[in-house]
Amino acid sequence: MKPSSHPTHSNLLVYVLASLAALAPFAIDTYLPAFHVMGAQLGASDVQIQQSLTFYLLPYALMTLWHGAISDSIGRITTIKWGLGVFVLASIGCAFAPNVETLWFFRALQGISGGAGNVVARAMVRDLFEGAQAQRVMATVQMLFGIAPAIAPIIGGVLLGIYWQAIFIFLAFYSAFSLWAAIRYLPETVPVKKRMPLSAKQVIKDYKVIFGDKEFNYVVLALSANFAGFFLYVLASPVFLVKQLGFTQHQFGYMFIPTVCGMILGSFLAKRAAGRYARQKVVKVAYLWMAAMVILNVLICYTLPTRPLYNILPIALFNIGMALAMPILSLVALDRHPKIRGTAASGQAFIQMLLSTVSAGLIVPLVWYAPSGLALTMAGYLIFGWLMMRKSKFYNHQ
Template identity: 30%
Template sequence: MTTSFFRVALILGLLSAIGPFAIDMYLPALPTIGADLNADHGVVQLSLLFFFIPFAISQLLYGPLSDMWGRKPPLYFGIGLFALASIGCALATDIETLIAFRFLQGIGGAAGMVIPRAIVRDMHTGVKAARLMSLLMLVFSVSPILAPLTGSAVIEFYGWRGVFWAVMIAAFIGLILLSTQLEETRLKEHRAGSGFGTALAAYRLLMKDRNFLTLTFIGGLGISSFLVYLANSPFVLIEHYGLTPTQYSIAFSVNAVSFFTVSQMTGYLGERFGLVRVMRIAVCGYALTMLAMLVVMGLGMNQLPVLASFLFVGYGFLGLVIPTTSVLALEEHGAIAGTASALMGTLHFVTAAVAMVIASLFFDGTALPMVAGIAICAAAAFIVTQARMGRRRLAVEAAAE
């Protein structure tokens, strides 16, 4: 691989991580925000939900815009809006204002999630795309490792408002890298004929593509299980298990280490065994691990080391599921990669938002409702995989292997 390959992966990973950075860095502050703004757990969790909803839906707009105008202009707008909204969050004096600016953050941060995937598809397909996607995710996965630790340190010295000043700085760094280090990959000749009419036609085409939808929902259910953990883990690990914010950050980061370490094997395994086979085996391992965790903890072995061990293994398998499903879903849609990436991202996060809401309804301060939500998402991913592939092999399999 060339230096340029790694440079592109680094920049795309950083742009993709800006939005999630505002989540992961924010997690250790949730109990403190609730106390400072006089809001209960459910209302504080709404600040996460009201980030995810626009984060999911706005991708539907950014994708077609990036097909019509090129990849960089929508990125400039999105990351710039995210930076300005971060300032508003830092200055919020009540939970309603915070939630409103988190909503705007979600709209802006969506650009960094959807467009880098389209750029990967612009540049590569197949195993090479999977290798670039896994490198992108390596950088992206630094967020769950460094962000909670950084957030804990910032909170200790500057309070929870310091978190939002920090993500504002990260957004400006992203804008500088975007303007100076990343070339436009959607050339003018490829944009010819692109418009909102063609975007609607592309969305209709994608919604009829069972292969695309299957792969998207498999990845989306995997992401849902992680976001159920993300939304509930601060309260479970800090208030139920008694960890300090710093200890929580370390525990949270361990899962990210498992995820990104295993994800780096995607290119090698895909080249040797085929991306579809790797994905199917990874989904099976992921589901079995999370279901075993539910059974063991349901039987009364609900200690923190047990929870942490199962999550470490399960999210390792998930590190193979996410890049393989993303690459395979976009494989046949290079001409509308931005639109396809947008629909994929929206379906991912709408699925995750539904899972988070359902899990929050059963939250009782213990680990079991969270674990049940994670296991149900994993089982659903397995069922979708087996049901769809049992009828007919994915059309992309022959091309991928």
């Protein structure tokens, strides 16, 4: 089912899809300014509050393996209804958590349900749009999606002035509004006759096909590593911004606004490049740009004093290249398996969130000792992503 040719209707679809995709960064970033206050009120250490990210991200990553398959079986809209409905209840549970263990439980429940919107939105972009238009729409969704990490910590800082619990009440209202908009404005793109049977055996069989596809793996690992290079700064922000750069809990926007502006600019350039330049050429330019910014970041960390302008600017500039390549790589991966596109979207989201989970639980606490540790880790992620990209047939296609 293709959308109406009327531009207002098409734009509305894009905004609703973007609101679904943005739920994940809102769930991660909005409460970052509250880490220290939450730790004090819940009697928990910085590491214990940091682990609430892991308790969200790990179930999120694991459940993304099922959201797409479920949507291929029961339909996209029904999957959104169940996922966001549970997320609303889990957000309320987080708001009233009396201790860190209860917070962990409801964050895990948020993670289990929160990926439904993101996975289904990716699949629906490809359900509804084709060719260069699909690339432009994916770039637009990503551009709007990119605004969320910029405004989420600012919203969190404002709500922190009321109570930290107000942050999770906001998440409940946001997810409820996105759910209403999806039901009201999005068409069902998987008619009953095209639905796939849902069984563990079938899902495992589909994932064997998807993860047995080397080309899919190379492209998705490259995309995920590029994103992880930036996302590790999001995960480390309570220490990076407050303890290393000297910001308060209400000043997180000083990092998130410029870094997300970089992401938005990269998405805008990807949208402009769609249909004008070969996709391989755009991706290669994006990697050259990211490499230059990674080198600049490392040099700054080892040669200049730690200051907000020096240490944030390379991250913002890196995001231009990351966002330029992302919609192209995402569509290349989805187009590998058009008959089980929802499952492919799940596999893509799973790998991306798995790298983010590893960052949150293992890598970030080891490298947030100084800006140089984060800069070297960003460089490591980019090198890994580039090596994966070089192995792909897409990158080497002439």
